[in-house]
Amino acid sequence: MKLVRPILAALALSLVSTAPALAQRTDLVLGVVLEPPHLDPTAGAAAAIDEIVYANVFEGLTRIGPAGEVQPALAESWEISDDGKVYTFKLHEGVKFHDGSDFDAEDVKFSLDRARAEDSTNAQKMLFAQIDTVEVVDPATVRVTLKQPQGSFLYNMGWGDAVIVAEETAEANKDNPVGTGPFKFDNWARGSSVTISKNPDYWGEPAMLEKAEFRFIPDVAASVPALLSEDVHAFPNMQAGDALAQIEADPRFEVVIGSTEGETILSINNGKPPFDDLKVRQAISYALNREEIIAGNGSGLGTPIGSHFSPANDAYVDLTGAYPHDPEKAKELLKEAGHETIEATLKLPPPAYAREGGQVIASQLRNVGINLELIPLEWADWLEQVFTNKDYDLSIVSHTEPNDIEIYSRPDYYFQYQNPEFNAVIEELDVTSDEAKRKELYGKAQQILSDDAVVGFLFQLPKIGVWDARLEGLWENSPVQANDLTKVRWTE
Amino acid sequence: MIAFLLRRAGIGLLTLVLASIVVFSVMEILPGDPARLMLGMNATPEAVESLRNQMGLNQPVPIRYLDWIGGLLVGDFGRSYTYSSPVIDLIAERASVSLPLALISLALSTAIAIPVGLFAASRRGRVSDTLSMGAAQVGVAIPNFWFALILVYVFAVWLRLLPAGGFPGWGGGIWPGVRALVLPSVALALPQAAILARVTRSALLEVLGEDYIRTARAKGMPRRIVLWRHALRNAMIPVLTIMGLQFAFLLAGTIIIENVFYLPGLGRLIFQAITQRDLIVVEGVVILLVATIVLINILVDVAYAIVDPRLRAR
Numbered sequence: 137m138k139l140v141r142p143i144l145a146a147l148a149l150s151l152v153s154t155a156p157a158l159a160q161r162t163d164l165v166l167g168v169v170l171e172p173p174h175l176d177p178t179a180g181a182a183a184a185i186d187e188i189v190y191a192n193v194f195e196g197l198t199r200i201g202p203a204g205e206v207q208p209a210l211a212e213s214w215e216i217s218d219d220g221k222v223y224t225f226k227l228h229e230g231v232k233f234h235d236g237s238d239f240d241a242e243d244v245k246f247s248l249d250r251a252r253a254e255d256s257t258n259a260q261k262m263l264f265a266q267i268d269t270v271e272v273v274d275p276a277t278v279r280v281t282l283k284q285p286q287g288s289f290l291y292n293m294g295w296g297d298a299v300i301v302a303e304e305t306a307e308a309n310k311d312n313p314v315g316t317g318p319f320k321f322d323n324w325a326r327g328s329s330v331t332i333s334k335n336p337d338y339w340g341e342p343a344m345l346e347k348a349e350f351r352f353i354p355d356v357a358a359s360v361p362a363l364l365s366e367d368v369h370a371f372p373n374m375q376a377g378d379a380l381a382q383i384e385a386d387p388r389f390e391v392v393i394g395s396t397e398g399e400t401i402l403s404i405n406n407g408k409p410p411f412d413d414l415k416v417r418q419a420i421s422y423a424l425n426r427e428e429i430i431a432g433n434g435s436g437l438g439t440p441i442g443s444h445f446s447p448a449n450d451a452y453v454d455l456t457g458a459y460p461h462d463p464e465k466a467k468e469l470l471k472e473a474g475h476e477t478i479e480a481t482l483k484l485p486p487p488a489y490a491r492e493g494g495q496v497i498a499s500q501l502r503n504v505g506i507n508l509e510l511i512p513l514e515w516a517d518w519l520e521q522v523f524t525n526k527d528y529d530l531s532i533v534s535h536t537e538p539n540d541i542e543i544y545s546r547p548d549y550y551f552q553y554q555n556p557e558f559n560a561v562i563e564e565l566d567v568t569s570d571e572a573k574r575k576e577l578y579g580k581a582q583q584i585l586s587d588d589a590v591v592g593f594l595f596q597l598p599k600i601g602v603w604d605a606r607l608e609g610l611w612e613n614s615p616v617q618a619n620d621l622t623k624v625r626w627t628e
Numbered sequence: 629m630i631a632f633l634l635r636r637a638g639i640g641l642l643t644l645v646l647a648s649i650v651v652f653s654v655m656e657i658l659p660g661d662p663a664r665l666m667l668g669m670n671a672t673p674e675a676v677e678s679l680r681n682q683m684g685l686n687q688p689v690p691i692r693y694l695d696w697i698g699g700l701l702v703g704d705f706g707r708s709y710t711y712s713s714p715v716i717d718l719i720a721e722r723a724s725v726s727l728p729l730a731l732i733s734l735a736l737s738t739a740i741a742i743p744v745g746l747f748a749a750s751r752r753g754r755v756s757d758t759l760s761m762g763a764a765q766v767g768v769a770i771p772n773f774w775f776a777l778i779l780v781y782v783f784a785v786w787l788r789l790l791p792a793g794g795f796p797g798w799g800g801g802i803w804p805g806v807r808a809l810v811l812p813s814v815a816l817a818l819p820q821a822a823i824l825a826r827v828t829r830s831a832l833l834e835v836l837g838e839d840y841i842r843t844a845r846a847k848g849m850p851r852r853i854v855l856w857r858h859a860l861r862n863a864m865i866p867v868l869t870i871m872g873l874q875f876a877f878l879l880a881g882t883i884i885i886e887n888v889f890y891l892p893g894l895g896r897l898i899f900q901a902i903t904q905r906d907l908i909v910v911e912g913v914v915i916l917l918v919a920t921i922v923l924i925n926i927l928v929d930v931a932y933a934i935v936d937p938r939l940r941a942r
Contacts, residue, residue, distance in 0.1 A: 173666060173710035173904065181668025257679045259667040310712045325797050326711065326721055327892020351794060354896075355887040357777060358793050362890075365784040365792040516660025516905045523669060524661070537670055 161626040162346035164607070166619060167359055167368040169375060171327065171352040174310035177296035178251060181259035183536065183617035186296035187372075188330050188350050190618035193234075194299035194315035197225055197244065197278075198290050204449065204538070204615030206290045210239070210300055210316060211278075220285030220569055225278045231339040233302050234320040240275040247300045248280070260297040260537075266566075285567045287574055291539070296616065318343040318622050328352065344609075344625035363389065363602065370603030370610060372619045375488075380435070383602055392601040393437055394613035395448045398534035400438070400489055402497060402592030405528055407552025411480075415473035417589040421459035422466035423504040424497065430595050432496040434488025438595035443582035444541050447596055448613055451578035455586040455593075466504040477505040480529035484510060485518040489597065490532040497532065497592075523550045534597045538616055541581050542566075544590060551590060558584045636929060640922035647918040648700075648911075652693050655907045661685075662709050662905040683709050696911065705912040710904050715912040718897060725795055726893040729809050729816070730878035736817035737824055738871065742860075744821075745828025750855055752833060761829065767822025776815035776888045783811060793889040812889045816882060820874050827870050831863035838862075864935045872928040876921045880913075 172184035177194060191199055199209040208214075211225040231239040250256060252264035266286045271279045282289065292298060305314040313321045318340065319332040329351045334343045351368055353359045360379045362368040364386075373396075376383060384391045402424070410416045426440040439447050442455030470478070482498060484490040491512060498508040508530065513521065522528040528550075535543065543549055545562040558581060565577045586593070599614050609623035663679040664671070680686050687695075699706055705715035744764070748757045784792035790811055796804045835841065836859055844854045883895030894913060901909035933939045 171900070174712055180666050181671060182666070254674075255678050257667065257675050257682065259671045259675065261672045261675050262670070325795075325892070326713075326718065327725075327896060328795050328797070328890075351890070353793070353890045355890065357773070358780075358888050358890050361777070361780045361785050361792045362794075365780075365788065367784070367792045367794065514660070514903060516658075516662075516665050516903065519664050519669070520659050520661055524664060535669070540670075543670075 160628065162344070164345050164348045164370065164621070164624065164626075165368050166348065166350050166621075167353045167362060167371040167374070168350050168619070169352075169354055169359075169373070171354075172330075175313040175321065175324070175330070176301075176309040177299055178247070178301060178306075179257050179259070179310065186617045187619050188332070189313055189315065189317075189321075190296040190299075190616065191317065191620040191622060192319040192332055192348075193313050193317045193321055194296070194301070195317050196293055196295070196299045198294040200291070200294040200538075200616045200618075202611045202613065202615070202620070204613075206294055209294070210244075214290070216569070220567070221282045223280045223282070223289065224273070225280070227276045227278065228339055229276050231316050232337055233305070233316055234314045234335060235302075235305060237302060237304065239300070239302070239316050241272040241278045242275075243300050243302050244278045245270045245272050246303045246306075248298075250301075250306065251298065258297055260295060263292040263295055263298055285569065287565060287568045288539070294616075296618065319345075319348065322347075341622070343622055345621060348621050348624075350619075366604070370601075370607060372599070372601055372603075372610060373614070374600050374602045375435075376600060376602065377434070380600065380602075388605060390601075390603055390605045390607075392603075392610075392612050394599040394601060394611070395439065395446065396536065396597045396599045396614045397446055397538040397540075397616070398536040398597030399441060399444050399446065399540075400433075400493075400532070400534040400594045400597050401444070402594060403522070403528075403531040403533055403551060404591045405526060405530070405550075405552055406590060407526065408529060410473065410475060410478060411529065413473050414589065415469045416475065416478070417591075418459065419466040419469040419473070419504060420501065420506070420592050421589045422462045422469065423501050423506070424459075424592050424594070425461040425500055426456070426594060428500070429493050429496050433493045433595070434491075435598060435600060437598040437600065438489075439598075440595050441593050443586045443593055444535070444544065444591075445578065445582050446538075448615070449539070449578075451575040453579045453582045455582060458586045459589065463504050470505055475505070477507060479507050480509070482508040482510050482530045482532070483518065483522050483528045484512045484531070485515055485533055486512075487534070489534060493594070494532055526550050526552060532594075536597070536617065541578070541585070544581075544585060553588070553590045555584060555588060558588075632929075632933075633926070636926045640919075640926060643922055644915065644918055648697060648915055649693075651911050651914045652696065655910055656689055658905070660905045662907065665905055666710060696908070700915065705916075706908045708901075708906055708909045710901075710906045711909075715909050718909060719894070719913060719916060722892060722894045722897045724798060725809075725891055726879055726882070726895070728805070729813055729882070729891070729893065730875060732809055732813040733816040733820065733878050734871065734875050736813055737821035737874070740817070740821040741824030742828055742867075744825040745832060746855060746860065748825070748829045749832035749836065749859075750851070752836075761826065764822040764825045767818055768826070770819065772815050772819050773884045773888050775818060776812065776885055779811045779815055780888070793891070795891050808889075808891070812882075812885050812891060815888075816878060816885055820878070824867065824870055824874070828863065828867050831866045832859055835859045835862045861935055865932055868928055868931050868935070872924050876917075876924055879920060880917050 168187055170184040172182050173180060175185060175189055177185050177189055195209045197211040198206050201207045210228055212228045213226045215224045233239055248270045251258045252267055266282045267280060268283045269281045273279050301309055318335055318338045320335045322331040322333050324330045329349050331349045333347045353362055356375045356377050359371060383389050404411050404417055406412055430438045440456045442458050445452050482494055484494045494510055498510055501508055522531050542562050544553055545559045561577055561581045568574050603610055606627050608627055609625055611620060663676045667676055708715055708718055744760055748760045751757045780792050783790045791808055795808045798805045841859060844858055880894045883899050886893040886896045898913045
């Protein structure tokens, strides 16, 4: 965190000192690490999809803003009934899809019904689980009735998985996305890039860029020269490795370290002895030294966390002091639990935070008598062995979905953790809309997870934004996995 | 010659069938569910099951193998799970980068290697021979990705003459496409040229020791003519073999260079498809590559027969 302030100050200064020029550039090349499998955010979990189309090409009833707040989007306003079950959305009028057809209440009904249908392949189907009926009142009004009040409903409708699509084009969106956003899809050169261009008929505030290209650069060694040669103007989330210092020193570029929604944790299989014993799990928490783990996570950046919650969120409670690094205490707890030493496996997915961080963690746990065998896995293998079959002792992974503390209440989730008290808090959260009350409940949930030492809470994954110093309007943090270009412009 | 070709074609076909079984089985054994991979950690089991059904993954393995082979026979490679577009289109798109890249690299490496090999062989033991073979040794030893990075820093970052990477496609004309392939093909060609130059030199030296070379020299034929007309032609067999192998490597084995220059080539397609468990794409690309390599081997055999008429009789 020490880095953040000077960088922000530098950013602010550069914004003040740049005078507006006459002939502004209106094209932008963005470097992204992963190519999406397709471009339909309602049919896949890949963050790479939302990183291109969210807010740019597709819009939902609501949208998530740069600070993680809910903003109106296609719904101009809404009314909520007193019992919290009926949401009446007033839609913007005169909105057109990119193919020229009109957007109206029927499209909203179609999109929501499609996402929650039995044969739906929506990756976040639970966002729609509380919807009972969707009715078209008139072309500009939609009424959504919930099975029970849901505090997060408006937030849920802002996810990329809840964007509004037209019935005629829904099936073809994977290759040729047709939305209502300020940019329309131009071209996808597979393996190379996706190009979008300004939608001249946009209903809202028009985009300031004429054209934007998302270029896929998977290799760290390739992204640095691409930036230095100015082939690419911005990497919203750069894997810069050791080159970051060099880029920071170059006045042509701006480096902005922000936060993601990725809680990086040492997952523990709570259903498997000896990890079903609270004392063993607490021993692990005491054995961990977060400073060292962050230093060895591949980028050296990240904010320590003490529970499963983003420090950027208003409802965050700092619990990093709950288990200070104390190997002696850890050994004591292990002894109380009846173990001299424990032999276990640590299964590691591909990202650097896991592969490199795993070695640091293994050496810290060895110090207290827990000997780990490191097993590197590919993603597909990890999802099968660890996530689906729960065949693991420990693992390291970043949970990147926003606001996802509820995963600890899911039956059969891969942590195999069950605590009725925690589930009660989550259930209450689900039906609470009052902000102060929600904040309190979120605090309670964080505390329970920390008390139970469910997993080893490590750090919030950083967002390392690097871009041309003449650009403004790119997001500093990523409250949702998106590269919202609607406010991006060149200052000279 | 006809019988020879038929026999080669028969062996090639058998290779293809075996390869299809191997690649299909390997992809089946590989752990990981493509549907779960696409929908991610938050998806409900029902959504995953629904996608598995859509993708046809719930059918028994032998049925899927026969479906696939049946499709191949009529030229249908199937549809990619992840990209949801026809596999053949994906391959064609990637081949439009990989094929020109491989051809340019091969041409470049041949254009460098043959003259260097000739030069070194004709000056065997002299300082110039030692120097050129020393340079070739360095060329073999340098990792091509490291060389590629040096090229990028010099020509893209520093001199700004060429793009640091990426591929604009052939839609905007030939020139932008070729420009994008210059640095990668140089990076690929140089180590290949080094190997080829060494092979050329040693093959020539062997030939130069033969009696007919001495006879040609003795009857007063100039050195240069002897070297080009008699020696080089007879030394071509090992050189052609290596070139065939190199071309096969250049087509699909260039993933590291493709990554450094983020080129959308076949190597990266196959790598992505494996990590995403896009079984049908992996199977399609591999089988097509096997077919290409079988074909190259047949062509190399034919080339042997052209340079050495004695082989035609066999």
